[in-house]
Amino acid sequence: MADEGxxxxxxxxxxxxxxxxxxxxxxxxxxxxxxxxxxxxxxxNQRRYPRGVLRRVAVIKVAQRAGVPLAxxxxxxxxxxxxxxxxxxxxxxxxxxxxxxLEARIERLGRLRDQLSLxxxxxxxxxxxCPLRNADDRLGAAGPGARLLxxx
Amino acid sequence: MADEGxxxxxxxxxxxxxxxxxxxxxxxxxxxxxxxxxxxxxxxNQRRYPRGVLRRVAVIKVAQRAGVPLAxxxxxxxxxxxxxxxxxxxxxxxxxxxxxxLEARIERLGRLRDQLSLxxxxxxxxxxxCPLRNADDRLGAAGPGARLLxxx
DNA sequence: TCTTGACCTCAACTTATGCTGAGGTTCTAT
DNA sequence: ATAGAACCTCAGCATAAGTTGAGGTCAAGA
Numbered sequence: 085m086a087d088e089g090x091x092x093x094x095x096x097x098x099x100x101x102x103x104x105x106x107x108x109x110x111x112x113x114x115x116x117x118x119x120x121x122x123x124x125x126x127x128x129n130q131r132r133y134p135r136g137v138l139r140r141v142a143v144i145k146v147a148q149r150a151g152v153p154l155a156x157x158x159x160x161x162x163x164x165x166x167x168x169x170x171x172x173x174x175x176x177x178x179x180x181x182x183x184x185x186l187e188a189r190i191e192r193l194g195r196l197r198d199q200l201s202l203x204x205x206x207x208x209x210x211x212x213x214c215p216l217r218n219a220d221d222r223l224g225a226a227g228p229g230a231r232l233l234x235x236x
Numbered sequence: 237m238a239d240e241g242x243x244x245x246x247x248x249x250x251x252x253x254x255x256x257x258x259x260x261x262x263x264x265x266x267x268x269x270x271x272x273x274x275x276x277x278x279x280x281n282q283r284r285y286p287r288g289v290l291r292r293v294a295v296i297k298v299a300q301r302a303g304v305p306l307a308x309x310x311x312x313x314x315x316x317x318x319x320x321x322x323x324x325x326x327x328x329x330x331x332x333x334x335x336x337x338l339e340a341r342i343e344r345l346g347r348l349r350d351q352l353s354l355x356x357x358x359x360x361x362x363x364x365x366c367p368l369r370n371a372d373d374r375l376g377a378a379g380p381g382a383r384l385l386x387x388x
Numbered sequence: 389t390c391t392t393g394a395c396c397t398c399a400a401c402t403t404a405t406g407c408t409g410a411g412g413t414t415c416t417a418t
Numbered sequence: 419a420t421a422g423a424a425c426c427t428c429a430g431c432a433t434a435a436g437t438t439g440a441g442g443t444c445a446a447g448a
Contacts, residue, residue: 099424109425114407128414130425150352151345153405172357179356186349190342193303197338200302204331251394261395262437270435280444282395306435 095132105141120144120158122167136169143170143178151189152182247284257293272296272310274319288321295322295330302334303341
């Protein structure tokens, strides 16, 4: 690895980032196309990352585990000045937001469960009054394409 | 509509089922290819449905709202003897099962939320000990393709 | 009879998500 | 100098749940 200067490398290659962050190289390429991370290029057109990228990737992975789609993570990261790596304070703000989303999803599922409880055994399926069949029926009014199992 | 006998029609056409059940004709075709519903054919090769299909479609729609994928709904419906329409008892059994799934999902999200709470503000993202980064890490071990926001 | 609407099949497209793989360069160590 | 690892780009895959359209058939009222 060509090291510009003594001491620890100031820049990392894709392979290094992949190994240290525990993601595939292809995933890093993909994140770059989606604007989640950025890279400089070496003379030979290879990616070089500042160390902060490790923190960015860490944030990406945790957010993903919490069910946040990449597009939304991208938005949050893009809001950081200069595309800098997130600080502890940045992370606190982002993750608080995502926690709120998570709680909203939990509540929505809870409501669904309660409606399902009401419907079990009531045989109301053939009626027009079943809450699960009629309330908040946004399915099918969305054109083609897939629907997520658990939309917003 | 050719009515075999007096009184109310004993069989329904696709269009009728679509209108009454509130789904598109194309969706009914699709459900048939997936084995969720079946049809008889008229002399002219047009679909004719027994009235029970309305109940089947009702079950499908409710299950979908509860986040059950079609493939699983198909399995449940296939377990009914003779492909008969689900009775109230059948419905109770199926929906109880799906309710349990729903509850499991809710619990999983709750655990995730708690882990996220722990991580907020702790700055542990760069460590190897963060529970959200390491515990139960099934992401990325699933091959290509999309991941649902809220897998099983 | 004729025409209009409903139906048929089958293939291709859609939206969204998240990468993976093929085929061709570039590094780096020997 | 050269071999093998690491890298590059761009296209394609995989899933879910349908929709859309082409090209042709069927049915029922005027």
